[in-house]
Amino acid sequence: MTGRLKPLPPGALYTPCDPADFPFATTAEIDPVEDVIGQDRAVAAVRFAIGMKHHGFNLFAMGPEGTGKYSLIRRFLELRAAGEPVPDDWGYVNNFDEPHRPRALRLPPGRAAPLAADMDRLVEELRAAIPAAFESDAYRAQRAVIDQRFKQRHEEAFGGLHERAQSQGIALVRTQAGLVLAPVADGEVLEPQDFAKLPKDEQERRTQAMADLQKELEAHLAEIPKWEKAQRQEIRKLNRQVTRQAVDHLIEEAKRPWTGLPAVLDHLEAVRRDVVENVRDFLSFEQAPEAAAQGRPPSKIEADPYRRYHVNVLVDNTCPSPVDEAEGRSDHGPACVDGRLAGAPVVYEDHPTLPNLIGRVEHLSEFGTLVTDFNLIKAGALHRANGGYLILDARKLLTQPFAWETLKRALRSRRLRIESPGEAGGLLGTVTLEPEPIPLDVKVVLLGEPQLYYVLTESDPEAGELFKVVADFDNRMDRSTGSALQYAKLIATLARRENLKSLDRGAMARVVEHGARLAGDAEKLSTHMGSIVDLVREADFWAGEEGAAVVGAPHVQKAIDARIHRADRVRERIQEEIRRGTLLVETGGERVGQINGLAVLQMHDFAFGRPSRISCRVRLGKGQVVDIEREVALGGPLHSKGVLILASYLGTRFAREMPLSLSASLVFEQSYSGVDGDSASSAELYALLSALSEIPIRQGWAVTGSVDQHGRVQAIGGVNEKIEGFFDVCRARGLTGRQGVLIPAANVRHLMLRRDVVEAVAAKSFRIYAVETVDQGIEILTGVPAGEADAKGGFPIGSVNRAVVRGLERLARLERKSEEKRLPGRRSGRRDPRED
Template identity: 60%
Template sequence: MSKRKPAAHPVPLSPEALYRVCDPALFDFATTADLPDEADEPGPALGQDRAVEAIRFAIGMRHRGFNLFALGEEGTGRRNLILGHLREAAAARPPSDDWGYVENFAEAARPRALRLPAGRARALERDMAHLVEELGHALPAAFEAEEYRARRQMVETEAKQQREEAFSAIQQDAEAHGIALIRTPMGLGLAPSKGDEVLPPDEFKQLPDEVQTRLRAEMERLQERLESTIKQVPRWERDTRTRLRELEREAVGHAIAHLMDDLKGDWADLPEVLAYLDEVAGDVALNAQDFLPEADDAERREGRPRGPDGRFRKYRVNVLVCREGETGAPVVMETYPTQPNIIGRVEHIAQYGTLITDFNLIKAGSLHRANGGYLVLDALKLLMHPFAWEDLKRALRDREIRIESPGQAMGLISTLSLEPQPIPLDVKVVLVGDPMLYYLLSHNDPEFSELFKVSADFDWRMDRSEANTVLLARSVAGLARKEGLRPLERGAVARIVEQASREVGDSSRLSTHMASLADLVREADYWAGEDGAAHVSAAHVARAVAASVRRLDRVRDNVQEEMLAGTVHINTEGEAVGQINGLAVLELGRFSFGRPTRVTARVRFGKGDVVDIEREVQLGGPIHGKGVMILSSYLASRYATELPMALSATLVFEQSYGGIEGDSASSTELYALLSALADLPIRQNLAVTGSIDQFGRIQAIGGVNEKIEGFFDLCRARGLDGSHGVLIPAANVRHLMLREDVVEAARAGLFSVYPVETVDQGMTLLTGVPAGERDADGKFPTGSINRRVAARLGAFMRRAEDLALPRPPVGMGRNGNGG
């Protein structure tokens, strides 16, 4: 069994260890104005080498599914960095195609998508508008032409002559047999005649029977001939209409031939456009009457829309996306990613109480605008809008944009709508979100990992190396020049570097949260302006930091006032058994501060239970409960290895009325418990933080700067006398970036920060009594803390043995008679 190393008495940290200063001599400029122009560009990729590699890989990988998810904290420059790389890549690519929708003359409810070279969609739109205008002049003129009118009159005359000849032949035949062809309200009829007069029925009955019989036979024959001729009249009229339509088509063909030929000549390189123009020509030929003035009169009478918004809408081109004037592939950032804004929509207009639509009311979505390029979306906003995420995945999976409203997809809308032809999709999508959202999607959505195979993980901190420090300084200089701020002195830049370490709570790291650092530069410029200074100095940066805290520290001041007034009991002098000052951190938005809290412990004879009152009343979280169980394990394994502990102890955070989470107070609770067991008072001018493991080692915690400063503020308000201080885990020394007033107090010997590695070191410092190590016989030294704890627990165990019931003799039953 290895022998434990004796606990060394902790020594206060030097003032230099409490704050890592950035030497202004590191910079080779007096002010940022001295930097050359090529260094003025801000460095949004500062400390993001891993993310930059992922972005470049995603951009270069053209295979399916290699879309990008950029995860990281807001303010790390994710969007600017991504957009910069996307625009750089897009500039090296040719412009994407134009897209539009045109009428499907075969099925109007399924508009046709038309792909056009970049910048030519508007030209086709103008050409079609011009064509309709010219047709409005050419077709009426063609129908007014003498040749057309003569040929039409000839066809109509021939048709009329054909009918007249047929009925004239019947009439002549009838007259030759003494029968008249008469016109009645019921149509044509036959009757016996006498000269030019129709024979009355009375006179007809007076005729000889053989004459009557002959006349009836002739009338029956003529009636059959008349009916046969009448039946042929609709066919003759249909033939006439066919000849007139052919005549119209011929006239229309001659009238528009030169117009269509000129138009086709302009679009001869695009077969799809030529096919569409042929369909237009065919539809114009079928509906040439729509271009005549009579059609306008009909529209006026019926109250229908006229002109380009009326019957000629079907000849328009709905330009969905036009790349006119663009020089590279599109880069689109959709700030409001609803389902219609992403995949497009079909709008409706109200007319006579009815909602109607056509292909002209199809509107583009961001996928249409980004097609052939890049689309950037905020992942959280995307997921918050119904159907947007599912329709985006469908578009990426099927590699086509299918416009369909949610109600239409679910069968909830009965209004007549359209089914536009899907548009092929070739786009690289970039989602921007926080890490938790990325991990949730990866775990819960099987399609996510197939569609977004690349992740760019943005770090919120970077090493505080000399190279990174210089890069941060140049980034600050670039921001100042870009926004027209005052030049910063190198001392001011050094102070910003120090604040960047403070932001991440680590003296060996720098923050990459460029948004907060940029705000600091802007605020420092403001205070320089208030002073009328030409340059921003370190004092202005310090003032900006203090002012930003001042705007948010009302609650912190109120908490301290309660402590100073005695409403909240926190002792900073004297000694007490089983009582110790712990340290907690409260977070209010982006502002956090330390708050001292009193932890107490009471012990008594019992069954070996260490009761955490916070957990019993459900104010303690699972991690806090874990810390209490670890200290219980440490206590039992060190002082009760052979017999169970006959101890009952209670631990509580006094005057705590909210939830408690985290294990950073586990060492604090253990110190209070050991003090109660050893009956040794703890110095109240010290505060403690740190978690423990089962071997009594003190482990690192978070928020160490805020915790130290919280206790320092209380002690300073009551008066520092050189005895006050804080015990922190030795592993947290690298994280120290304390306020200037704390460092100055330490330099003056008024406040101390002690790095502690073990529980024994902490107890020695807190009580002034050596903790003590076991000797070769496993005994602790007389008078040591551990000896007193072991003796107290031993007394509890002996009492438990004294109170135990006597065991029955071997072979005897419980009644003592062997039965």
């Protein structure tokens, strides 16, 4: 069997990209493209979601970060939105009947800002016209007539009373307390002592006269409030009449541009009524009454009584200002035509808090009090995207309190209601507004990882109902000449967009090879465009450092090496500790029950292989294979599964007709941070077979691969990093030609090894075997034939498998003897298999 298995040739370890496959000298010769490569399935889903207008067909785009989800979706949305109608503008105006419930005003695209400007001009004209009307001679004359009429009535009433009093020796005297009656003599009010000197009958007469006159005086005084009320009503009527004369033509003129919009006309009528009722605001410029009563300056809202006539423009679908465009604040993709957007909005909200999502009502802090009005209502992302498309990051959305529930409620009801976080949480906050809800028509796109989508839809049934379309972005695509050319087109586009240097054929070939390495498969290319684009940017930097006009393959390689160097401090530390003998990994000699296993450590976007010493000890027992990692809670479930599988393999292959009388312990030596995955199960099985057979394993070999219950070696991940990790240890100690790695045969297509590893294999100083079964692996590791079972299940003498059986038989005999000693006079119920 050993003779049939050969080491892998150098050509199987790395699949190069031929620069001659590119029909260009540099990427400058390629026309730029905007397509996202390798995402046909996701593109189809995005097209469907955008085209489907029925309720609930929102889109969840799932895939790893850097696969181009946002770029692809944004581009498709902008192309679709460019052909759709521009949505209406929205604003809030005062509700004069219920000020705490502002009215939402829907306007044709681009009309909200002109309406706000018209209302501001109207207020300015009213502020000038109304005072002028009240200062006119006509108003003063009419006001004088009313005042004169009241004065005349007053004089008629009190004049007759005064004459009757004088005729009876009584005077009507005005004091600080009001009008009083007093006796007089010779035109002078009598003092009490003088009044007492009058004859008694005269005193009685005058007293009775004063009592009669007092009743008449009180009757007249009781009429005064009625007269004043009538006067105020006449003045109010006059003021309304004058106000209407000053206001009506201005309101009618303001209505003229808005003839076809009943909501605007109704609002202007409400403004007319409120101005007439509150004309005093246009005539008085004194301090606000409430502020004056409290002895403080007026607040910002109190100081401007005309705020209630403004229009709060919430959504203004006009072109962004030059300042906004320069600062990149425009969320709208379509171009502007005649000062208006030529399509629906496409909005991305980077920070989807509840206020940023559905809007907010702001408050002003004035002298320890929070005050607000409809002018302080601010739009959210859903307002800006209404009638178009909204893109959100799912993880950011779900981490914001109340944001996810509020978004679902808005999508279900198709209404957008502004509420504070306190209201959303059922908590009472400060006095605030209840703005009228706005109809919602928006397509929402969530961006997130696949696991997030599956967990969300599993835990929240409404998520699947509202996001019925899934765009699944793959992290790799097939490698071919065509896909390599797509890489080149993408990089050409990037180079022109960011003013980078062009890449020559060799550099482009090296980028493609690196894409295969990132994919972990020689037959695939990574679609993680973020990593590819960053590599090109870094290669451009190194080319610039050398003064090169074009990026070449050495610059790309330098960028790759520099990225590794920045991230590999931990790897170097582990390699150093292995060289110094702190971490024990043997690369020469032979050991029974000991083998080198391979693991991969992931440090963010940098992965590297770490060799580990795996040991196994066996003794008499009850058929248990003890996973020490699991016993101390350092082994994950997948690792424990692998150990249980190898125990099953051992029992079914070697102990079908006899008891499995062993206790074996397996451990990753010097492992302190936990182990998971089943990629070490084949290595653990080799160590167990060595311990049972007492045949040593060559320590110049390292092993990776999982194993099934039939002894077949299965593929694992991180094969390139694992090989390179053991190679670095061997090279540091000196390559002998008797060192190498065993990998599953299914992993050969994944090999994209470093150049130094390939060169060492070509020089036969390092070898890599691809094994399909445990028997193939144990032969290479021990140099002893594994041995094939005959028709009776026996293995040939001198084979590893025969030695394993003998080891198990020896343990079975020891168990039988132990039972006989423990129970003298009684034979064990178990039969020695040799008695058959």
